[in-house]
Amino acid sequence: MMTHAGYRTSARHPFEALKRQVPGYFFLMPGFLFIFIFMVYPLIHSFVLSFTNYNFAFDEKPIFCGFNNYIKMFSDSYFIDALRNTFTFSILFFPAMMILALVVALMLDKVGAASPVFRSMIFLPVVVPLSLTGIIFQWILNEQYGLLNFFLKDLLGLGSLAKNWLGDDTWAMVSIVGVSVWKYLGMVVVLYMAGLQAIPKELYEAAEVDGASGFKRIFYITLPNLKESYVVCGIWTIIQSVKVFEQPFIMTQGGPGTSTLVLYQYTYENAFKFLEMGYASAMAYIMGLIILVLSLVNLRLGKAE
Amino acid sequence: MFILSILFIVPFVWTLLTSLKINTEIYSSTVILLPSKITFEHYIKVITQMKEFLQYSYNTLSVTFWTVLGTAILSSMTGYAFSKLEFWGKQFYLTFILLVLTLPYAIYLIPIYIMEDKVNIINTHLGLILPYIAINLPMSIFIMRGNFNSIPNGLMEAAIIDGCNFFQVWRRVVMPLAKPAVATIVIFTFINSWGEFMMARTLSYNPAGQTLAVGITFLRDEAASWQYGTLCATITLSLIPLLIVFLSMQKYFIKGIMEGALKG
């Protein structure tokens, strides 16, 4: 990849090397500095806190306790539950999103004229805050008075499919995944579509001349060229999965029991309900670590192909 | 396709219908789909109760506007740097940004409050704009970077040969091709800022600084009696500005895509 300065690499002049950094830093610095200034204090603050015991209300100062918080986590049964639930959610949510969104994006690409209408309809859930739609869903998913069971039982006669959506341990998680897909599918579809539009038309035309069928075209041209989209969609979806918070928080509050308790909610409760800032910070860093690892894997996969 | 799309808007249709029903129909034992007679009582209740509604709306509009603007500009530049330029420590910067993205925002709440308190911007628009930009930047940078990556270098080299300096290459050649991505970021940042609740609740404390997201939760608490009617009316009302912005962005989005397709 040639740099902008376009000069041949010659390390003779030290200033040459410096000058070549200019474009990079010019474009990088405003954004980066913004993030840095705003986030470096919070990042350090919470990192240090994670090694202390600090009850926001009752402790005078944070008290250093080493890795205690991190160790305590793994003997905290609710933390383990939260870890497991977040993992379950991700395993269900990630493939559903990536695959469904791709399929929908491809379909929308074909539809043509009416596509903006459909796209708006699918995108609508993304735009409306979950704090509102979550409550509506609580109602729709109600076992006795909810719309969903009404459709299943009364209109379609599929009585056996009507479950206690939010009150049963397994179905609660399924419902949360369902609502999450509903909410975010539009977003990933849009991301994929941006990638789809960037594929040059010539490639398709050439394939048509060669006599390639529709499916072949998808497999050999579309999919490979969406690599960048995978990376972006992948990271976005991973983050949404591990950082899932509003859906369970609003619809089930982590219940029944701990069947839908996710990491973020447990971290949040430790911070703002129990006021254990140190412990909560440690949990947040574990969450961050998980996402970081998964994202790096995703990035690496994107580069490998 | 059609069926799928309908499925997606069913909850909204239900919300709209509910907002027009009388309470006894909303709460009947058997689900009643269509209102037998249309009533606007819920809407009236919402509007009369939300006296600070205008102030909340204005705050939200202002904060969202600046956040979107700031994020779009900064991420276009930074994403470009990561995608097309070489410089020292590139990997480090990228990892740092990724790090910010990975942590739950709840943890940032208290330190950000303390920082803002020191410069007295609590309960101001700026007090929300700055953290919002900082939060939306990482993902936006990734999206822009991804988009830039798929722009062939040949275009840029051609521009250099034609005599553009590095800034002009960005502005004249690369950016126009990135329109779909920019539109994506605009929509994405808009959504994140408009409905953002956690920070807004902590960083503002009276109508001068509170946003719609916060104001709507008050409505929920106050309307704990017979909530579904008023709640649905609230949702429907709050959908209107969202739809306006969204539909207008839609046109630009399509335009950008078509231009991109032609150029490609």
Add this chain to the structure above:
Amino acid sequence: MKKGKTLCLVLSLLMLVSMFAVAGGQEEKKATGSQAQAVEEPKELRLVAQAWMLGKYKIEEAAAIFEKDHPGVKVSISKVDNADTTTNMLQWATGKTNSDIALGGSREQAVQYAAKGYIINFDEGFFDDKIKKEDFFPSFLELGNIEGTQYMIPITGEVMFIVVNKSLMKKAGLVDANGKVLVPKTWDELYEFAKKTTIVENGKTVQTGLCIDWGTNFMAYSYLACLQGMKGNFFEEDGKTIDFVSPEAKALMSIWAKLVKDGYTPTDTFADMDAGRTNFKAGKVAMHISAASRWVEAGDLLGAANVTVMPIPGTDKNGSLTYIHGAVIPKASPAQNLAKQFLKERLLDKDFHTYSVNKYGKMSPLNSHYTTAIADEWKMVIEATKKAATTPLYKDFARLDKGMQVELQKCITGRQTVDETSINLKKLIDSLDKTTGLK
């Protein structure tokens, strides 16, 4: 496109200007330090109330009256979310405050503020000839007293009861010769009542017998109130540790699980903490264990003659559980005297409370306000309140609360046995700091 561009530009400029204007206008009032004699009394009283209070109390009218009585004084009201104390703590830690009086908090929240010394002590400079300690309903006032110091003045009192839909009970034949609803003396009787008032048609429950508040905010209250009724107290022998192991505690857990298993009590309240209340007001629930105030609130919709209250089994003898919402005044406030005046003159005023008592059942903290109580049931409610117990103040109560929710929900849905639940909860409470946390 040109017009659009100029419009955008104008709008941007407008917002830019406004942004800085607003940024400049947020001056926080710094504490002027405690002065025995304020050189100049501040003329502004900033009220911060939790959103629900504004719906249940005529606070805005009270503010208007206060402004009339004190010319030159301006009262401003802001709303906040119920959820957490963090914002206040952060503010008050720096000596600044955006409120002169904070309304609607609970006792547990007051403890957190008191632990850091952020709120004033009402024992000094509040009670006088016009408002004496004896004027208050003892259990409510006691709830605002933390380890001997009055940190919170109660504004609302609540007590746990069973709210009853009379017409549904009548339909099931659960009334006596005079048409008065029969009162279940034991949980077994209550179980039978729930069975009789649950109606299932085509596999769908169209009428629920008994609803118990098992949501986030209520699980602890429900458990403690019921246990109090069963046993006369909810502690182990040491009088400090909440009991999860006695035969009565286990019996309570069993019967809860049985009610759900047999379909007489739904688990709606797990996800939606207002589900019970909403369904009761829709006339679909016969009995509902919750705060007694729901009775008056529902009467507004179902007709006062159709609703009544009855004590949770045993609580007529042993007393029930009460809790309060009250007012605290931050030390950082420069208008403390003004705040106290507002409290005394308006928030403890008879008319102010009569409205809320009669419309929403929100109990007033002052004795004198009960002389014009209209319904008979009030006598019963007041009696139970006088004998009532209150939630103990543990430093780690929030964790216990969460644990109770989780474990009891698991027990109720049958995911774990009563014994397992009992063991888990006992383990939890043994690991907690049971002091109040105040130094």
